[in-house]
Amino acid sequence: MKKRQVVITGAGACGLMAAIMAARNGAAVTVLEQNEKPGKKICATGNGRCNFSNLARPDDAYRGEHPEFVEDALREFSVENTIEFFKEIGIYPLNRNGYLYPRSNQAQSVVDVLCMEAASLGVKIKTNEQVTEIKTGTNGKNFQILTKGWHYDADALILANGSRASSVSGSDGSGYMLAESFHHRIVPVYPALTALKCKGSSFKAWAGVRTEGEISLFTDGKFCKSEHGELQLTEYGISGIPVFQLSTYAVRAVREGHKAELRINFMPELSEEELKKLLYARKKACPYKKEKELLVGLFPEKLIKILISQKQLVSAIREFPLEVQDGMSFSQAQVCSGGVDTSQVNSQTMESKLCRGLYFAGELLDIDGTCGGYNLQWAWSSGAVAGKNAAKEEKN
16 A cells, blocks of 8 residues: 655654654655754754753743644643653653753754654655745645755645744745645744843943843733743843743734833842832941942842932832833744644644645744743644644545
């Protein structure tokens, strides 16, 4: 019996996972990758160490117009399934406070074992192949995928091109155009998990400061969300993981014409009254100190200069205001928000509701995760589900 032909565009995390699962389920699989080698974006994750999953999932780990879309795939191919899968093909997980890394501490290890497993299953990975057009219903197949130098026929097609995020070459968002050619709606795509540029001209004075704090986002004056952790103050505004977590909402708000404001609490462990008592006690103990000198030991020197320049010191410490101008560029973002409208995709199979035999996986969909391995887990889960279902024979 002739094998079902499955073609996958993109040899990133979800593309490689989809290829392996499709091949394990009996399909003949070809992966088309426009870069010179597979898995380049995987190698850039986790500062080159690859935080490939996470043992805990907060309620807001995934964002999008329909964040509940992730649930079916995460049940079908869970974190536990992911751990077992990678153990099976050679990755021993290292648990750092719930964040999972390969024991080798090298992201390249993850790429290597995925490629070895794919090769053992007969998966063909064609590099330097950029898809230019997709035709339907030719040569007795559902799809004909055209590249600059060849064409590939397929019974099922999985679009796993990834997003526009990352400095890795080839992150051009071409998958969105391919999805649109099948009449799929694209939720506007913006940088996410990125630093934020803020309005103002005094940021050079605090550039380079790292300090603990709580940062809250307000859109059009309404509280949206807050995060706590190490903040990095920069010459253009602010960065750090807490900022990354808020950036999805802040960038979308600004680009859609809303006002996004940040308020920083540089000493969130104290209430306003406790902070006032602390400052009073420090002044009483050392009456010879000027206001600037009273803050030495509480905050970095550069930050002290900024705080004492404000009208009200307590307010400056607890609610330092910043107006968001924009996020950074796509090349400086870890992921994107937006993508293929998930209401047009079957959450149980990843198959398009508009075109039979067409599947989606990973970042191309309107799903983005927070920092901590959630985006890669979504790649593994959605890729596995898409690959498994694309390999199934069509039912009349």
